[in-house]
Amino acid sequence: MSRTEGAAPVWDAERLRIATDAAGVALWAWRVETDEITMDARAERLWGVPTDGGVVSFTALSSRIHPADLDRVRAAFTSTRDIPGEFELDFRILDGQEVRWVAARGQGEDHAGAGQRMFGIFLDVTERKLAEEDRELLAGEMSHRVKNLFAIAAGLTQIAARSATTPEAMAADLTRRLYALGQAHELVRPTLLNERKATTLGALIAVLLGAYDDKGTIGDRIRVRVPELPVGEGSITTLALVVHELATNSLKYGALSAAAGRLSVACDADDDAATIVWTETGGPPVTAGRGEPGFGSTLVHRSIVRQLGGSIEFDWAPEGVVATLRVSKARLAV
Structure with a gap:
């Protein structure tokens, strides 16, 4: 086997999707200027909200956030408009009568201004939170x-x-x-x-x-x-x-x-x-x-x-x- 064949795999979109599926990772991207959040299919299933081609607003997602956590989540998202960088927050969402814990992790683009985006993941951490x-x-x-x-x-x-x-x-x-x-x-x-x-x-x-x-x-x-x-x-x-x-x-x-x-x-x-x-x-x-x-x-x-x-x-x-x-x-x- 050559060095090229034994090297680390190429992380193209297909291989990344295999890895994220195995880990139960849901993907999202937030366009700060328009407040549009693009989610993959796993994220849509986690939140249980209807989307327009995978795009939803933070306002629409807010209807699923637990009332006790809503102000904290809204403040955290709002602060990222002015402070690009890492984003990390755990909060609860409602799926009918069921309460689920979600871990949101993200990273903003280095530059500010029009078109700025933040990219990140959602993880369902309900079992870990219940164990805690x-x-x-x-x-x-x-x-x-x-x-x-x-x-x-x-x-x-x-x-x-x-x-x-x-x-x-x-x-x-x-x-x-x-x-x-x-x-x-x-x-x-x-x-x-x-x-x-x-x-x-x-x-x-x-x-x-x-x-x-x-x-x-x-x-x-x-x-x-x-x-x-x-x-x-x-x-x-x-x-x-x-x-x-x-x-x-x-x-x-x-x-x-x-x-x-x-x-x-x-x-x-x-x-x-x-x-x-x-x-x-x-x-x-x-x-x-x-x-x-x-x-x-x-x-x-x-x-x-x-x-x-x-x-x-x-x-x-x-x-x-x-x-x-x-x-x-x-x-x-x-």
């Missing part, structure tokens, strides 16, 4: 859970102290409650040697809430009345996270923080959905501040919607909070 959001959520969840563990330990100590007559009795009671929490943790944590098994809704809630009752078992001031609905191994962790969050908040602010407090968990089901009603009574008066969304509330909503195909609503009644969870029975059993 999931990592941030996981880090926040870990921090949130650690804080909750301290709150749970303090709350269980107070519960144990209410009925204990000696330090030894209190220590034994607290140890039993912490052991019950450990059992609940093992129930929702699969291991390589012991795969997580499906269970029923009543059994799962009883295990999760057992440590919070005055006697360390369900039935004293915590009542659970739910049908024997199957809970699949894929839904156990999600449901446990929601119950754990509600119980922690109750232990810190609600019925479980007071000696006279009571908690009832009931469930009704039809052919398609299960409605779980969490009702607290006898605790401190509920204030509006408890209803303000925080990280835990965001985590619960996201888990219910994404994993269980349902919803959660709160009634912040002065006598006690009522949380209503609606979940898909099909999702619950998976």
